[in-house]
Amino acid sequence: xxxxxxxxxxxxxxxxxxxxxxxxxxxxxxxxxxxxxxxxxxxxxxxxxxxxxxxxxxxxxxxxxxxxxxxxxxxxxxxxxxxxxxxxxxxxxxxxxxxxxxxxxxxxxxxxxxxxxxxxxxxxxxxxxxxxxxxxxxxxxxxxxxxxxxxxxxxxxxxxxxxxxxxxxxxxxxxxxxxxxxx
Amino acid sequence: xxxxxxxxxxxxxxxxxxxxxxxxxxxxxxxxxxxxxxxxxxxxxxxxxxxxxxxxxxxxxxxxxxxxxxxxxxxxxxxxxxxxxxxxxxxxxxxxxxxxxxxxxxxxxxxxxxxxxxxxxxxxxxxxxxxxxxxxxxxxxxxxxxxxxxxxxxxxxxxxxxxxxxxxxxxxxxxxxxxxxxx
DNA sequence: CCACCATGAGACATTGATGTCTCATATGGA
DNA sequence: TCCATATGAGACATCAATGTCTCATGGTGG
Numbered sequence: 012x013x014x015x016x017x018x019x020x021x022x023x024x025x026x027x028x029x030x031x032x033x034x035x036x037x038x039x040x041x042x043x044x045x046x047x048x049x050x051x052x053x054x055x056x057x058x059x060x061x062x063x064x065x066x067x068x069x070x071x072x073x074x075x076x077x078x079x080x081x082x083x084x085x086x087x088x089x090x091x092x093x094x095x096x097x098x099x100x101x102x103x104x105x106x107x108x109x110x111x112x113x114x115x116x117x118x119x120x121x122x123x124x125x126x127x128x129x130x131x132x133x134x135x136x137x138x139x140x141x142x143x144x145x146x147x148x149x150x151x152x153x154x155x156x157x158x159x160x161x162x163x164x165x166x167x168x169x170x171x172x173x174x175x176x177x178x179x180x181x182x183x184x185x186x187x188x189x190x191x192x193x194x
Numbered sequence: 195x196x197x198x199x200x201x202x203x204x205x206x207x208x209x210x211x212x213x214x215x216x217x218x219x220x221x222x223x224x225x226x227x228x229x230x231x232x233x234x235x236x237x238x239x240x241x242x243x244x245x246x247x248x249x250x251x252x253x254x255x256x257x258x259x260x261x262x263x264x265x266x267x268x269x270x271x272x273x274x275x276x277x278x279x280x281x282x283x284x285x286x287x288x289x290x291x292x293x294x295x296x297x298x299x300x301x302x303x304x305x306x307x308x309x310x311x312x313x314x315x316x317x318x319x320x321x322x323x324x325x326x327x328x329x330x331x332x333x334x335x336x337x338x339x340x341x342x343x344x345x346x347x348x349x350x351x352x353x354x355x356x357x358x359x360x361x362x363x364x365x366x367x368x369x370x371x372x373x374x375x376x377x
Numbered sequence: 378c379c380a381c382c383a384t385g386a387g388a389c390a391t392t393g394a395t396g397t398c399t400c401a402t403a404t405g406g407a
Numbered sequence: 408t409c410c411a412t413a414t415g416a417g418a419c420a421t422c423a424a425t426g427t428c429t430c431a432t433g434g435t436g437g
Contacts, residue, residue: 014384086372142373149353150358162336184370186370188334188368188370189368227414239394386430388428395422399417400418405412405413
């Protein structure tokens with residue numbers, strides 16, 4: 012009888028990931044509940060998006076924890092991170108574009124934390140001589156987001172296989188497109 | 195007296211790039227004309243977006259032509275392409291996200307042409323032994339879009355300098371984050 | 378079995394954007 | 408100068424989404 016708010020959020024995320032302009036009615040249908048009930052749990056579209064943002068932040072942090080960014084080489088950590096974030100990639104893409112609208116409003120500080128943890132990973136790789144130093148950690152972080160969004164889009168549109176997601180992103184992000192002799 | 199439709203389009207592109215949900219009223223104000231006049235030139239929001247899409251396609255094709263993708267090494271061609279597309283990167287980012295809404299409707303065939311030209315460039319690099327072959331041209335193309343969108347976002351939000359745009363994208367796309375002995 | 382409570386369905390007003398219309402004005406050309 | 412045309416300003420109806428409300432229902436716990 013009782014609606015599971017988490018299930019509703021996941022359904023909303025799945026729908027809004029594909030169609031970011033879906034109405035509350037469509038979200039409710041996607042979650043298998045009525046619009047009235049949806050509105051009882053989330054006071055409005057803003058509240059829903061904020062809840063999705065919190066969910067996205069939580070999943071990112073869980074992925075960051077699971078990836079153990081301080082263990083092993085930075086490259087291995089990046090690979091683990093991409094793999095751990097794959098399930099949340101679609102949601103991340105939605106929030107990534109959606110947050111550009113919140114111009115005036117303050118950005119959720121959770122993102123800053125996440126940015127800093129990922130930037131720290133790239134910085135660790137640079138200090139350890141593993142990563143090149145002419146690309147800033149901030150850019151590498153942003154590029155990781157962009158590549159994950161592109162990867163999620165490719166998988167979602169059927170242009171790429173889900174099993175290639177991690178490989179595509181990590182290989183391009185770390186190795187680049189150029190063919191190397193040594194490898 | 196006569197309104198320059200191209201000027202209106204550029205103003206609309208500049209605004210919608212920053213705020214993709216801007217109303218027709220805001221677009222009109224940004225272009226310095228009244229909403230009535232805006233509506234006289236573009237029969238509605240759909241028509242406006244379609245016109246922007248045509249503009250984006252035209253600018254992309256112009257950039258592709260200017261970059262002379264068949265000349266020199268593929269790497270050099272990629273570098274020229276990114277530089278040539280930089281002015282249109284913001285508009286591209288807008289259309290890239292906006293077009294995800296056109297689910298049912300057919301995608302403008304112009305994009306397919308552009309995709310194919312860029313894919314062909316990456317394929318040329320692979321056949322010439324310049325690019326690695328474990329990353330598909332389709333993925334490299336998509337990644338290029340994603341990185342350009344991220345780069346445009348960084349520049350636009352003030353987190354990155356415009357003069358670094360081309361370098362950031364090309365170096366990451368081609369060389370990757372890993373430090374190389376040979377270079 | 379009964380009371381309770383969450384839900385579903387739908388009506389309703391509100392809001393914001395849109396598209397259309399009219400009219401006054403100003404600009405440019407004949 | 409005079410006319411044609413494009414524009415600006417604003418009124419107006421329409422539409423879609425939203426938020427709120429009521430009421431009936433069905434499942435659950437006591």
